[in-house]
């Protein structure tokens with residue numbers, strides 16, 4: 001009987017390991033132009049993973065939203081995600097895979113970022129969002145328990 005239980009766990013443990021990360025952040029972005037302002041909520045994510053940016057142009061002229069790794073010179077040379085130009089009132093959702101670090105978010109319409117349509121998004125290195133049910137410690141505990149039962153049956 002302990003052997004059958006061991007077999008069940010042999011199937012369950014790899015499943016727990018390959019289950020996708022539960023971390024899927026949702027970020028709200030509002031593009032304002034009276035005055036120019038890029039509002040991002042939250043501006044700090046605890047853990048890396050896939051983030052969905054729900055971008056709304058609340059302004060009176062067209063804007064866009066671009067995300068890139070923060071560069072030494074403050075520039076945005078390698079965008080990781082961006083929207084098309086959004087008309088006033090228009091919304092769009094885009095996704096990006098984020099690793100820990102600082103990101104620059106901005107509107108790329110000339111003059112807008114310097115006018116205030118830029119912000120920093122920080123992504124932390126918390127272990128939140130790694131495999132479910134407590135992650136590695138849980139798996140190790142299962143393996144230890146299973147091994148103990150097997151050898152003491």
Ligand SMILES: [Cu+2]
Pocket residue numbers: 062063064107108109112113117
């Ligand atoms: Cu703009």
